[in-house]
Amino acid sequence: MARHGISITAAHHPPAACSAAPRAVAAAVAALLATAPLMAQVDLGTEEQRAAGKVVYDKYCGQCHGDDGDGNGYATLRVKPKPRDFTTGKYKFRTTPNGMLPTDDDLRRAIEVGLPYTSMPGWPNLTSAEIDNVIYYIKSFSPDFENPDRYGEPIDIPPPLESTEESISRGRVVYEEQGCASCHGEVGRGDGPSAPTLVNDKGDPIKIADLTQRWTYRGGPTKEDIYRTFSTGLNGTPMPSYADSLEVEDRQHLVNYVYSLGDGDDPGYGTLITAVHAEEPIDLQNGDALDALFADAPMTRFPLVGQISEPGRNFYPSVTSIEAQAVYNRDEIAFRVRWNDLRADTTGRNGPSMDVPMWDEDNGIGGDAEDGAEDAADSGDFFGDFGGEEAPAAAEDDFFGGGDTGDDFFGGGDDGDDFFGGGDAGSGGAEFSDAVALQFPISLAEAGSPLKPYFLFGDSQNPVDLWFVNLTYGVADTFRGRGSDQVVPTEADIVEAVTSYDQGEWTVTYKRRRSSRAGISFAEQQYTPIAFSVWDGFNRERGNKRALSSWFYVYTEPSVQQAATLPVLRAAFLVLAIELLVVFLVRRRARQRAAGSDTAADAVAAAGAPAV
């Protein structure tokens, strides 16, 4: 900006007019201009603007970011990542060099667009002036914004390179050389060996970006966004800037590699799995044959959100989506689900009926984190006695004084504090295992009826069956749910499963006979409700503290598909036949009339006047 300013000044002074005095003036002006951009950047607004910003802030921002801007609002204990602490002056998403303050436009973008898959939404309802004012007010929380030395020029973001094979493979080399995989994982699923240990400079655990799910990138999904992150780093996090260590071109190749890892800008969430028909037997033990079977089955991605309706709430589930496919043959049906998880937790316990103490959802509400961790370890011993998910639900309920959800249970919120005050994922790690469950109603409602069991593990009148896999054991157990506190093991149907964890991705394949006496049967051309639950042991998810989906459907495609040719031809010929009939009738009538009446009538008809 500064150099730009000088060149403009020079351009307005033709050389001929450059006597000594004007030159001195020009030099002074240039000197002023050289510092002017920096001075201009320290723009803290007027008192009125900040006051107007405070009104907006107090209404829309303070509940998370704190009325004092310190990131301590009402919601803070129940969200991850935590709301930005504006008093630190540290911002992750900037166009300015590492360590510098963001520009007003950077802040504006965060407010307008929000940070996807965090608790920071976009605010399209705010006017441009309101956003300007709230930016002034936010800046007033940190003295850094008064310091000109903390301001930097926005970096240059060159137009992205085309994603050629050479560029992508060069990017892969850079990815390896720079050690990106140690956090982001070999293929970018956020499963690097360091991923579970990452914290920000406040000591809060942070979840690393899953590079394969571009729609979850907090800073935006475009190549320009990715380049910006490489070049500016994310202040306050372990993500460094590569502005000094990587040439511009290598950063561009790296962008293309990272971009190639993603499935698209949009998750493309669906509502239906189409189960395709196969002639072959479904053999879970023959991995290659199984992969071949599923290769032709369409894959649908479903959104997962935290279970927050029933006690044991999960406000920040690790897993935000799951992909599912289905294949069936004459006798059996198989489901395959996949999701990304930063670490395979295969040594702990888990189960759909495991009790979760009240307040477990809160990041250390009512007690400090250390106490919590200690108590968590204690309670782990208790749990250990039950031998993991094999423990009958009844026994767990007894231990915790009943799964009943009445006032007694919640009145004991203080007990809850003592239990898992803030036990953190990073510390114990293996206490709870990863797990997954498919959920089906045990029977279909009458045709045309929307009736389904309650999507949260069923209800007393309409039970569900759960095909639960604790990934410590990798076998399927079946549970029958009549409500979140009424989930019991059942032996009604034999469900088999195989599991694998590869480069940050869990794959679980289930198989069951299509027909069942006790549970749901999968007839051809049937829409069967299905829902999903995923537990991330690393995030201390178990029991009702889980990621879940709404009800969706699996449609068993007919084994014999009707070709479109015949109906299409039929429709065409039918219409043609009608047309020809009309033409024939009209012409015959005209001929009859011409033959049977005088020519005058014909003349009248030809003239378009009504003929009687």
Add this chain to the structure above:
Amino acid sequence: MDGFNLPLLLALAAVAGALVWRRANTLTWLLFSWGALWAFFKFGFTVPIPQSVATIYLGITTLALVCFASSSRERLEEVTSPIVRLIREPRYRLPLAALLVALPALAAYNVHADMNVPLEAPGFGREVHPAPPTEITVHGETLDMATADNPYIHLHEDDPAAYEEHLENGRRVYYENCFWCHGDGMGGDGMFAHGLNPAPSNFNDGGTLPILQASFVHWRIALGAPGLPAGGTPWDSAMPAWEKFLTTEEMWDVNLFIYDFNGFEPRALGQH
């Protein structure tokens, strides 16, 4: 005019104007009316109306137009004579042939498109604001839905400072519990909303909070999805029964807060 596709409406009006100016005949008007209504049902609304509904409307329209055309002998002649001429007169032989080919092709295309519609999960209707019961029991206390009101609403006049405290408590409750689904700005667009069906209520919408009594909102908060009648598909809704988590006071406070935040007032008691 929110909710309508304005450019389409303007275009249709322009065509209608042109037809008036050119003194179009009755057949042209009939064809235009049918086509315009088809376009209106299909593209005229920002939120598309269901295909089945559009089909019913269009069916009724077609019937009405046929009735109009055949309402008198003269009009029937007026409508059919251009068609008769098209069929009979040798100079129209080429357009007639084109029409004879085009219509079956259109029908074939339609059948083909119908057979290749991507599969969709079955959809069911749902009552958004089902009729509430006459009384509800929250935390063991029975409330008459017709007469119950927010016990703190009168503080607005009587004790503004106390009212502010209740509002602030409601704000705390909302941002500790509700915004994941109903959204930071209460637009029904919280970070979990995309994973829920039915979608969480949008409290910014002038057709939601203002048409409901405070007692209705209290019923929905306290008893949640499990308290809905079958018409509200309680099995699909993620709305918790907040009496499990919150005190009665907290529930009335958050009730106050969501009205205040959006600048709405509850529908008055006894107002139907």
